[in-house]
Amino acid sequence: MEITLNGVKYVGPSEINTTTKPRGQYIVLTLTVKNVGSAEGGFHPYGLMKWEDGQTAEQEASTLETTDAGQDVDATYRPGQSVTGDVVLDVPRKGGRVNFYDGLGAASLTFKLPSA
Structure with a gap:
């Protein structure tokens, strides 16, 4: 599997359509997953x-x-398939x-x- 990090963004609950408060800080990782x-x-x-x-385990x-x-990256991929989400x-x-x-x-x- 090849996983590429395309983007990182810190967000608040309203930006991901949830009312659940995070324990700390929500972050969205945009990934492309490809079965190579x-x-x-x-x-x-x-x-x-x-x-x-460095401070926290x-x-x-x-x-x-x-x-x-994007799409749901949590999946099983056949050879050559890829998803970005x-x-x-x-x-x-x-x-x-x-x-x-x-x-x-x-x-x-x-x-x-x-x-930041």
């Missing part, structure tokens, strides 16, 4: 994305919130980084987040 392999593969970010910075950042933009996270504060874990061990992806 020869077999089916999945990208299922819920529960597998964690935020951390990893914290679960996944939400069930969505945006109206948003993942909404709830991070303690701006900055830091988000790690994605698709198995046991080290993060398979890390996205550095802007501090």
Whole structure:
């Protein structure tokens, strides 16, 4: 799987059509997910994305919130298929980084987040 970070935007609840207050700060990651392999593969970010910075140990950042933009990237992809869409996270504060874990061990992806 090839995952490309196309954009990062900090948003408030009204910008993602929710009344749920974040624990910290909502952030929208716009991703393109493409299966560049020869077999089916999945990208299922819920529960597998964690935020951390120099002061704070990893914290679960996944939400069930969505945006109206793009498609749902949480899917199983056949070879050659791709989708561009948003993942909404709830991070303690701006900055830091988000790690994605698709198995046991080290993060398979890390996205550095802007501090503003």
